[in-house]
Amino acid sequence: MVTARCRWIPTTTVAIVSDLAFRHEAQRLATDFGVRGLATAIDDVPGAEFRIVVQVSSQPTTSPEAATIEVSEKSIVVSASAPVGIFRATRHLLSLFDAAGSVPCGTIQISPLVAERGLHIDAARKYFDAQWLKDRMREAASLGLNVIQWHFSENEGFRLESHAFPQIVSKHHITRDEAREILALARDLYIEIIPSLDMPGHLRKALAAFPELQLPPAHLAPDAEPLAIPDTGHALNIALPEALDFARALIDDFADLFAECQSWHLGGDEFVDFARITEYPVLAQAAQRTFGSDANGFDLLTDFVNQIASHLKSRGFTARVWNDGMLRGNIVQLNPEMVLTWWTNWHAHMRPVSDALAANYRIVNFNDSLFYYVLGENAGYRYPSAERIEAANWHPGLFPQLPAGVSASPIQEIKPENGGYPNQLVGAFFSIWSDQPDAQTPAEVAVGIREPLAEFAARCWQIS
Secondary structure, three states: OEEEEEEEOOOOOEEEEEOHHHHHHHHHHHHHHHHOOOOEEEOOOOOOOEEEEEEEOOOOOOOOOOEEEEEOOOEEEEEEOOHHHHHHHHHHHHHHHHHHOOEEEEEEEEEEOOOEEEEEEEOOOOOOOHHHHHHHHHHHHHOOOOEEEEEEEOOOOEOEOOOOOHHHOOOOOEOHHHHHHHHHHHHHOOOEEEEEEEEOOOOHHHHOOOHHHEOOOOOOOOOOOHHHOOOOOOOEOOOOHHHHHHHHHHHHHHHOOOOOOOEEEEEOOOOOOHHHHHHOHHHHHHHHHHHOOOOOHHHHHHHHHHHHHHHHHHOOOEEEEEOOOOOOOOOOOOOOOOEEEEOOOOOOOOOOHHHHHHOOOEEEEOOHHHHEEEHHHHHHOOOOOHHHHHHOOOOOOEOOOOOOOOOOOOOOEOOOEOOEOOOOEEEEEEEEEOOOOOOOOHHHHHHHHHHHHHHHHHOOEEEO
């Protein structure tokens, strides 16, 4: 409990004393206070009136990120079971100090509500340089976020240096050396990087060099308007074995770079207009040849996703996929190890969250209605705001609503049980999507996301 009448107000040298296991975090905190103009030293020093003690917690914790901060007028004691817990606690401590130049006395308990609190960055449509990406990582870490999903391939750009396919890379891109620096910083900040290479859709930039691998155009009725023929230059023809070989080769080109990462997002969304998937007979025909007469285009898509997930597993990654085209086949079942990243239920035929839960899939909440920062406010999106997040009373288990008429209630929600969420709810993300890349400069994006990202992050933690 915080005591408003008492405050820790450092006015002279602060000594930071730590257990050996937390030495790095003690040194980091000393540096952070030094940047803020406060004389700080490691270990006891003569004349140090205030002390911060960083120690191993004697109490069991539900998460290595959980921590306790005990504040008195003369000292602060930070306790956690692991260095990452000390890091999260000291970030919270610094935020309190930055807000008021002091810290209220009392005991503060912090623990994450969900294992993953993330920021997705579409650094493919728009070029964000390495320094900008590092700055966002530092800001994310300061807010208690622990995952960055790095989306480096899109229809409009491929922004990571490729050794196997240099012809697909955009002029402005992140080099391998820069990527290694980004990954090293992520390790230091206890941030997990999730590479995001969307397939079999969203591949226009890569497929421009391989037109023979593009999905054939749709077959429309004879009286259909020519303008109604959807472009398929972005879509991989997953009926071709060589197309799957290309997809695997793309992954293999980057697998070693991201070898320390645990997850990989393979996409799977917006491959075609899913409401018109029957207009692509090549998909259903290939599915029926393999899986029987009842198979449809969604079965072929699911099989592709499963094959790519299997390949990713062989390279050490757990696969993730967007929800909109999944759980919609007649025959092929989605790999049970797949993690579904749930961004939308805008169309009535998209499966509800309840279907994924009933089938025991793990899911991540990307709630596009509140947390999609879409440049240019494209496709009807509005820039997220702290006020809208607060008005929605959002929490990590509150998902996008179902369309009207699909269910008696449009609300999709996983409620916490016994103080926590079920393990199927892996986490929640805030997303930057660069649909209209020139709508804002990188600096404007950084400013624009600041307040809503902070509100999102705060709602992913329990602080008492």
